[in-house]
Amino acid sequence: MPKQVDHEQRRNQISEALWRIAAERGLEAVSMREVAAAAGVSIGLVQHYFASKDELVVHATSHLRRRLDERIRRGVAAVPEPVTPPAALRALLTALLPADPESRAETLVGIAVFIRALNDPALADRYRQGRAQLTAAVADLLGRAAPAAGESSGEEAELAADTLLALVDGLASDLLLGHLSPERAQRILDRQLTNALGR
Template identity: 40%
Template sequence: MPKVVDHEERRRNIAEAVYRLIGANGMDAVSLRDVAQEAGVSMGAVQHYFKTKDDMLLFALGYMRERVLPRLQSALDKLPDPTTRERTRAAITLMLPLDKQSTQEATVNIAFFANSFGNKETQAKLREGYRALYEASRQSLKDAAESGELRSIEDVDQAAAELFYLVQGLIGPTLIGAMSKKEAVTVVDNKLDALFR
């Protein structure tokens, strides 16, 4: 029998191929054959690791979240003793499609969004992801309020919602060029100015 390999690694490699294809041409470009080619394996190998195409896509969606955290951590490690504002800005910068990788991620996210209209499992996973992200973001702002980093904000929940969903709203239009990256960052920075001391 062949050398035993790391299944999770193989699956991740395939997921990365999925992201590249979506990022370049959208979800329609994700056929098993295309994924296999992009991943540098045979279609039989793809089928070895994923029972169905849906399995593969669902895995890819879940894995995407996993791989963002190290990137965020890495960005934070570059900031010496960051304030909440700086950490918040770093996180937002990762979410907005400002560089190649974030652009890919934003594209993939929207593609899965659209895909979720015909797929309950995908939609559940997205919902769960959104809630977790929003809650973390809200809690972070709440902590900042308690430690006096915010200006006098009456309603921290409202402020948290405004910031979070403002960023969500900027992603799509920035992706398609309805808004420039610079403008998007300016809007966010102005908002942060209004929130933080």
């Protein structure tokens, strides 16, 4: 056989070309041809690695999610010692806000995919799963930050986690739209955080 190629790497490369198009001109502008052109390959190659456009979109979303996980991990890892739960929590949530052009593009594509998920039960399932995962992580950090006061503090932490994540979602939209500046969004988040951490 020729060249001996890393399939997953090729797929990632094509998926990232899809993002570029989706970020610049929306998911609607995504076509096999456009993706191939953006990736600098032939349309036949794209077909070779993805049997259908649907398969391509599915892979691109999975890849997107992996990238988000990385971003979060990097953000948390960048917290200076000692890594207290509140600091880690702040880093996690901040990583969800689109700051640089790259994360902005990723968030943008994420929302576009979210819409598609709303009309695609399988995609929606994966989305909910990832969301629940995030909620659990945030709730865990909250629990460790503000040690169990009251009776059902787990219940409490989950509620606070859903609140924070919903807020971050909304902030992300406002950032993309340009309604809020990054500084203002961060300020809102920080304020809510100190609030959630029981003063």
